[in-house]
Amino acid sequence: MSSVPLSVYLVLALILFCIGLFGALTKRNAVIVLISIELMLNAVNINLVAFAKYGINPGITGQIFSLFTITVAAAEAAVGLAILIALYRNRKTVNVDEMDIMKH
């Protein structure tokens, strides 16, 4: 079994995370922002699994932890979407730029 080195997984996770971060910070549509957050979470999951397999102390802990994260991420997505819908009902928009009442 030709082994793919750990660094490749890590670089993949890094790229995914950066794409997610970029999307979360720059996109104006709140739905895309939520999706980007999912991307960042999945980048973390890749990291966890990669370390579980190739880390200094390989074991099952990382994989269990990633399953846990996926569950939490699903819940988070549900809550995020619910908030988004509530916001949409009030403000008639999903545009992040217009959601600036925090400064008041």
Add this chain to the structure above:
Amino acid sequence: MNPLIWIIPVLPLLSFVLLLLFGRRLKEASAHVGALLTLGSLVLSIVVLLNQWGGEPVKETLSWLTFGETTLSAGYLVNPLNALMLVIVSLVSFLVQVYSGGYMHDDDRFPIFFAYLGLFTFAMLGLVLSPNLLQLYVFWELVGVGSFLLIGYYFYKREARSAAKKAFIMTRIGDVGLFIGMILLFWQVGSFEFDEIFAAVEAGEISEGWITLTAILIFVGAIGKSGQFPLHTWLPDAMEGPTPVSALIHAATMVAAGVYLVAAMFPLFQASEAALTTVAVVGGFTAIFAATIGLAQADIKRVLAYSTVSQLGYMMLALGSSGYVAGVFHLTTHAFFKALLFLAAGSVIHAVHTQNIHEMGGLWKKMKWTAPLFLIGAMAISGVPGLSGFFSKDEILAATYADGRFGLFWIAVIAAFLTAFYMFRLFFLVFTGESRGIQEKVKESPVSMTFPMIVLGILALIGGLINTPFATYLSDFLAQNEALEIHHHETRWWIPVVATGVSLLGILMAWLVYVKKKVTRFSESAPDLHYILLNKYFIDETYDYSFVKGTRALSYFWYYIDRFVVEGLVGLVTGIVGWFSKIGSRFQNGQVQLYSSVAFAGMAILLLVVAWIGGYLT
């Protein structure tokens, strides 16, 4: 006897308070209230003076303030000098108040005027009774306040306002000297009390240098108050006040306070030859300096004002020449004849409504009382034999000569000639010849105005008899004060002759120039000199260019330093902070995305720093 003394200054104070409270209701009766209460002071003062005659000095003090070992006290002191001053002040104040009842008749603020007179009289009497320097200083400043209010009485006139301010500021300059001198004396002696200071001086506890320094500083205070050169400029300007005020302030009280101060501190001055010389030289210079200015002035009151400055110079000259009796004697006679002259001038102004002597003339026949009384005053100040001024001026000349100050002696003789000349110039221009430019009918003033003038006229006539070469009552009386060493100097027979000669010569000159017109007027024969004298040697202009403009230039300099350098630095600091906060506030736009970007950037920087410090990057 004792309880009477403190009542003397309280009565005018009472008049001040009463008139402030009830002046509006009393209206014309204010004059009666003020005059009656001052009459009370006068009667008590005369009682005190008579008791002093052959009696012991009286001193009563209460402790006022105690700190550590030192106690400051307040109280009163009566010795021959104080008793004499009490009578002079209360007498002139009483007469002026009677006179003002007529003079100020139509004034809207009639009661306030008498209230101010009460305050001023209170301050002056308090000053005279002070047993220590500190209390004297308090009343000294109160006198300044009183004079400020009185000179600025016509406050709606710009000149009066600025004259009042000028008087206050110029005398304040002198007061600073007095204050420093007083504090230095306190430092050296540990007491403000006159007797303790004199005892310390006599016991040689203070070094010669300190005595000279403190005496000269105290004399600076006297220069300011008594209008001596170079702080004399306020006095002529103070003529903007009502004429009775000029009589009160410039004849008997405020300006005499400076002379009184030197006389009261005389043992201190006596202990230092340098201080005495300073006093004598300043006095002698002022005497002739002011007399020359008096030659050219056209305003009747200003001539009298410069004459006052000149006569005060005489008194200082006398004191500086160890002529204690001569100085105090001239102070007394001057109070009578100068108050008379001012009141007579006021009467003339009251009648003709102008102060310019070139517009007057021919008043002798129209003013049956004022004119002869003015003549008495002019003769007294000129030193015509037999009148009060003759004796006191002789005494001064004799004292100066006996003290060996021959230069100053001849200066004083010349000043006496000038005095006679300008006084009779005034007299001839105002009262003789033909009327020049007065259209309305001139009436003699009412009795309330002529009565005080008659009293003063009698005193100016016979006042000199209290100390003639044959009967030295005043000298003996003042010699009761043991702290003083009074020199009895021989009167040289030729001094009165010279004095009489120059004064008669002055009168003759004035007669030739202004009545006979045989000699051309000095404004025509020496126009340049006349111009300088008319402009008072440009002293005011000099002060304006040096001190006023200098101060202003310096102020502008610091103003710009403050405006640009200091404020620039402050502006820079606030600008930087403001710039940062402006940048910072731009981040707070309420959008979560920017917040998280900043948070992320911050974390990235932190990580970088940690990595850098931890050496992971090498």
